[in-house]
Amino acid sequence: MVGSLLASAVSDPKCAVPDMVAYDEAQAILAAYMQNIPLLTTEFVSISQASGRVLAEDIRAVMPRPEADISAMDGYAFRCADMEKAGSVGLPLAGQIAAGDASPSLEKGVACSILTGARIPAGADCVVAQERTSITDGHVHLLEQNVRNGLNIRRSGEEFCKGDMLLEHGLKLDWRHLSILAHQGKEQVSVYKHPKVCVVANGAEFGATATDCRTELNTQLLAAMLQSEGVRVTRYVCGSDSMEALHKLLHQCAQEADILITTGGISVGQTDHVLHVLCQMGAKCLFRRVKMRPGKPMTVMQLGQKMVFCLPGNPGAAAICAQLFIIPFLRGFAGEKQEKKTSMPIEGQSSFAYVAAADTTSFLPVYSTENKGKNLITLVRSVGASDILCLTQATGLVRVSAGTSLQVGDMCQMIPFTA
Amino acid sequence: MVGSLLASAVSDPKCAVPDMVAYDEAQAILAAYMQNIPLLTTEFVSISQASGRVLAEDIRAVMPRPEADISAMDGYAFRCADMEKAGSVGLPLAGQIAAGDASPSLEKGVACSILTGARIPAGADCVVAQERTSITDGHVHLLEQNVRNGLNIRRSGEEFCKGDMLLEHGLKLDWRHLSILAHQGKEQVSVYKHPKVCVVANGAEFGATATDCRTELNTQLLAAMLQSEGVRVTRYVCGSDSMEALHKLLHQCAQEADILITTGGISVGQTDHVLHVLCQMGAKCLFRRVKMRPGKPMTVMQLGQKMVFCLPGNPGAAAICAQLFIIPFLRGFAGEKQEKKTSMPIEGQSSFAYVAAADTTSFLPVYSTENKGKNLITLVRSVGASDILCLTQATGLVRVSAGTSLQVGDMCQMIPFTA
Numbered sequence: 001m002v003g004s005l006l007a008s009a010v011s012d013p014k015c016a017v018p019d020m021v022a023y024d025e026a027q028a029i030l031a032a033y034m035q036n037i038p039l040l041t042t043e044f045v046s047i048s049q050a051s052g053r054v055l056a057e058d059i060r061a062v063m064p065r066p067e068a069d070i071s072a073m074d075g076y077a078f079r080c081a082d083m084e085k086a087g088s089v090g091l092p093l094a095g096q097i098a099a100g101d102a103s104p105s106l107e108k109g110v111a112c113s114i115l116t117g118a119r120i121p122a123g124a125d126c127v128v129a130q131e132r133t134s135i136t137d138g139h140v141h142l143l144e145q146n147v148r149n150g151l152n153i154r155r156s157g158e159e160f161c162k163g164d165m166l167l168e169h170g171l172k173l174d175w176r177h178l179s180i181l182a183h184q185g186k187e188q189v190s191v192y193k194h195p196k197v198c199v200v201a202n203g204a205e206f207g208a209t210a211t212d213c214r215t216e217l218n219t220q221l222l223a224a225m226l227q228s229e230g231v232r233v234t235r236y237v238c239g240s241d242s243m244e245a246l247h248k249l250l251h252q253c254a255q256e257a258d259i260l261i262t263t264g265g266i267s268v269g270q271t272d273h274v275l276h277v278l279c280q281m282g283a284k285c286l287f288r289r290v291k292m293r294p295g296k297p298m299t300v301m302q303l304g305q306k307m308v309f310c311l312p313g314n315p316g317a318a319a320i321c322a323q324l325f326i327i328p329f330l331r332g333f334a335g336e337k338q339e340k341k342t343s344m345p346i347e348g349q350s351s352f353a354y355v356a357a358a359d360t361t362s363f364l365p366v367y368s369t370e371n372k373g374k375n376l377i378t379l380v381r382s383v384g385a386s387d388i389l390c391l392t393q394a395t396g397l398v399r400v401s402a403g404t405s406l407q408v409g410d411m412c413q414m415i416p417f418t419a
Numbered sequence: 420m421v422g423s424l425l426a427s428a429v430s431d432p433k434c435a436v437p438d439m440v441a442y443d444e445a446q447a448i449l450a451a452y453m454q455n456i457p458l459l460t461t462e463f464v465s466i467s468q469a470s471g472r473v474l475a476e477d478i479r480a481v482m483p484r485p486e487a488d489i490s491a492m493d494g495y496a497f498r499c500a501d502m503e504k505a506g507s508v509g510l511p512l513a514g515q516i517a518a519g520d521a522s523p524s525l526e527k528g529v530a531c532s533i534l535t536g537a538r539i540p541a542g543a544d545c546v547v548a549q550e551r552t553s554i555t556d557g558h559v560h561l562l563e564q565n566v567r568n569g570l571n572i573r574r575s576g577e578e579f580c581k582g583d584m585l586l587e588h589g590l591k592l593d594w595r596h597l598s599i600l601a602h603q604g605k606e607q608v609s610v611y612k613h614p615k616v617c618v619v620a621n622g623a624e625f626g627a628t629a630t631d632c633r634t635e636l637n638t639q640l641l642a643a644m645l646q647s648e649g650v651r652v653t654r655y656v657c658g659s660d661s662m663e664a665l666h667k668l669l670h671q672c673a674q675e676a677d678i679l680i681t682t683g684g685i686s687v688g689q690t691d692h693v694l695h696v697l698c699q700m701g702a703k704c705l706f707r708r709v710k711m712r713p714g715k716p717m718t719v720m721q722l723g724q725k726m727v728f729c730l731p732g733n734p735g736a737a738a739i740c741a742q743l744f745i746i747p748f749l750r751g752f753a754g755e756k757q758e759k760k761t762s763m764p765i766e767g768q769s770s771f772a773y774v775a776a777a778d779t780t781s782f783l784p785v786y787s788t789e790n791k792g793k794n795l796i797t798l799v800r801s802v803g804a805s806d807i808l809c810l811t812q813a814t815g816l817v818r819v820s821a822g823t824s825l826q827v828g829d830m831c832q833m834i835p836f837t838a
Binding site for chain 1 (some may be wrong): 433467485487493517518522532535537538549578585595598599604625629634637640641642643646686688758764765766789793794802805808810814838
C-alpha cells in the first residue's frame with residue numbers, strides 16, 4: 001500500500017504510550033525508578049585489581065596512622081628538659097634509630113640520631129632536624145634555641161585513629177583509596193560486579209544485503225563509552241526489517257544483560273519495530289520522546305526488572321542521550337554514590353548566543369578554554385543530530401533550557417563528556 | 420660511629436648535584452627535556468581496542484559524511500515546483516524509500532514516502548515531515564505552505580568532505596573518535612605503544628626482617644594511578660639497606676622499563692642510597708629538590724635516554740609529585756598532545772585563606788562543590804606530607820605560589836586529580 005512506510009507508534013494497542021515529556025521530567029522519572037531497583041551483586045577482588053571498582057563495604061580503621069609516634073625528620077631525638085639543662089655543652093650522642101628498627105628507650109641525658117619515619121624512643125619528647133644542629137666531640141648542639149615538646153614528632157593516630165570511618169560504601173575506588181586499603185592490611189575488598197549491557201543497533205541499512213549498505217557506528221561508540229565506565233558490553237546489529245529477528249535478538253539480550261540499549265527503530269516509520277517488539281515482550285513505557293534537541297525520540301522502557309534505553313538512530317543524538325541519561329543511571333545502578341566528583345561541571349563565560357525553542361531544551365556541543373584564569377565556553381558548529389565530528393571537537397555540553405536564551409558573556413556550565 | 424646515620428647526598432663526588440630549584444623551574448627543565456626525547460614506537464590495534472590509546476597517524480576523510488544526499492525526516496520527498504503547480508490537488512504517492520534501499524529517480528509530478536536516512540531520489544528537491552502533511556485518495560497534501568528547495572535534505576559532505584582532516588596524530592582516542600574511525604572504514608589504527616614503567620619503593624622498614632615492619636603503600640598507589648593512564652607498571656620493593664641490592668634492582672628496571680620511578684631513599688640519611696646508586700650507574704641529575712610543599716625532596720635523574728623520577732617516601736607527597744610531574748610527562752612521552760582537554764582546571768571561589776612561605780610553592784588538597792552555579796573550593800585538613808586520607812577527601816590541588824597568599828573569596832583554580 002502506498003504511503004504505508006509511515007505508521008505511528010501509538011497505533012499499537014498493546015503499548016500504552018505516555019505523552020512526550022520535558023527533559024527534567026524524564027530525568028525525574030528515571031531518578032524515581034532508580035530508588036526501587038536492586039543494586040548489582042558484589043564480589044571480592046584483590047586490591048591491585050580494585051581501581052575503578054565501586055566499594056561495596058565500609059572501611060573503618062583497624063589500625064591508626066601513624067601506628068606509633070614517629071619522627072617527621074632526619075635529625076636527633078632527646079628530652080627537651082635534658083637539652084635545656086645541658087646548655088652549651090650539648091647532649092652526648094648515644095645510639096641511632098632508622099625506620100624499621102625496634103625502638104629502645106632513651107637513657108636520661110643523651111640524644112640519639114633518628115631518621116624520618118623511625119619510632120620515637122621512649123623518653124624522647126622532641127626531634128630537631130639535622131640542619132639545625134652541629135656535632136662536636138660526639139655531642140649534639142643546637143644552632144637555634146626554639147625546641148619544644150612534640151617538635152617534629154608525628155603522633156600515633158594523628159592522621160586517623162582506630163575505628164575512624166575511612167572509605168564509605170558506594171565510593172568509586174582509584175589510586176587515592178588503594179594506599180588506604182593497603183595500609184589497613186586489606187588484601188581483598190568487596191566491590192559491586194560490573195554491570196552487563198547489550199547494545200542493539202537496529203536498521204535494515206546495516207544488513208549485508210542492503211543496496212545502500214551503511215556502516216553501523218552506534219554500537220562502536222556506545223561500547224567504548226560504557227567500557228570506560230567499567231561496563232561489560234556486548235554489541236549486536238539487527239540489520240533487517242523482520243520483527244521476528246528483532247524479537248529473537250532482544251529476547252536473547254534480556255536473558256544475558258542487566259540493562260538493554262537499542263539504537264534506531266523508534267521513529268514513526270513502518271520499519272521502526274523496536275517499541276512494538278518491546279511491548280509485545282511485556283515492556284512498559286516509562287517515557288516516550290523527550291522535549292530536547294538533539295534526542296527527541298529518546299524513550300525508556302521497563303522490561304520486568306530491566307531497564308531498556310531506546311536511543312535515536314542518529315549517532316550524535318544517541319551519544320548525547322547516552323551521556324545525559326545512561327551514564328548517570330549506570331553509575332547509580334553500579335552502586336556509585338555521586339557526591340564529591342572530580343568530573344564537576346565547568347563554569348565559564350559563554351562566547352556565543354543561543355535561543356532555545358519555547359518547548360525544547362537544547363544541548364549544545366562546546367569546548368572550554370582558559371585565558372587569564374577565566375574559562376571561555378565556545379560553541380562547536382554542528383549540522384544536527386547525526387553529527388559525530390562535532391563531538392570530537394567538543395569536550396562537553398551546555399544546556400539551554402526550554403524557553404530561555406544564553407547571551408554572549410553570560411556565565412554558563414559545561415557538562416564534561418566522560419572519557 | 421655515632422651520628423653516622425646522617426650523611427649528605429652532596430658528599431658523593433660522583434654526583435654533580437645542582438641547587439634546589441623553584442617549582443616552575445623544575446617544570447621548565449622537564450618540559451625542555453621532553454622536546455628532545457624520542458617518542459614511543461607505534462603499533463596497530465583494532466578500533467574496538469583503540470579507546471584510551473593515543474593516535475599515531477592523521478585521519479583524513481576518505482569518504483564524506485553524509486555519503487549521499489539523504490532525508491533528515493520521516494516524510495515525503497517531491498519537487499517543490501511540482502507541489503506548487505499541483506496546489507490543493509496534492510501530488511500522487513508513487514513509491515517508498517527506506518534507509519538502505521537503492522534510490523530510483525522520482526518521476527515528474529509525484530511524491531514518494533521516505534524514511535530518515537534514506538537517499539533522496541534523483542529529481543526530488545525537498546522532504547516534508549509526515550506530521551506536516553495529510554494523505555487523501557493516495558495524494559500528499561501540505562498542511563503548511565512553507566516548503567523550499569533543500570528542506571530536510573542532509574547534503575552529501577555537509578558534516579565533512581572527502582580529504583578533510585578528521586582526527587590528528589597525538590589525540591587520545593575515546594568513544595567520540597571511534598565512530599569516526601568506523602565511518603571511515605578503518606578496522607585497525609596506528610597508536611603509540613603503552614609506556615612501561617617500573618616503580619621501586621625503597622626502605623629497610625619494608626623488609627620482612629625489619630623489627631618495626633611497615634606495609635609499603637607507594638607502589639600500590641602509583642601503579643593504580645599510572646595504570647589508569649594506560650601505562651604498564653611493574654612494582655618492586657627494595658626492603659634492605661644494601662646498596663648492592665638496590666643497584667641490582669635499579670639496573671634490572673633500567674633494562675625493562677621506559678621510565679623509572681623510585682620512592683624514598685633520597686633524603687640525607689645514611690640509608691638513603693637511591694641517588695648514590697643512580698649516580699654510580701651513570702645517571703645525571705636534572706634537578707635535586709624543589710621549593711615546594713609537599714614534595715621538597717623531589718629529584719629527577721636522567722639515566723642514558725631514560726628518565727628516573729625520584730619521589731619522596733611519604734606517600735602523600737609521592738602522590739602529589741606524581742600528579743604534578745609524572746602524569747603530564749607520561750602523557751607527552753606517550754605521544755599525547757595536550758590541547759583541548761576534558762580535565763580542565765576548575766575555577767571557583769576559595770573558602771579558605773592560606774599564606775605560602777616566601778620561597779616555597781604550596782599545593783593544597785581541596786574539593787570543589789557547586790552552589791547556585793558557583794564553584795566553592797574548600798581546603799581539606801592534612802597533617803602533612805605523609806597524609807593519604809586527605810587525598811581521599813580531596814578531588815584536586817590548589818597551588819599557592821611562593822610568597823603569595825590566598826584570601827577567603829579569592830578566585831582560584833583547582834587542578835583536578837586524575838581518576
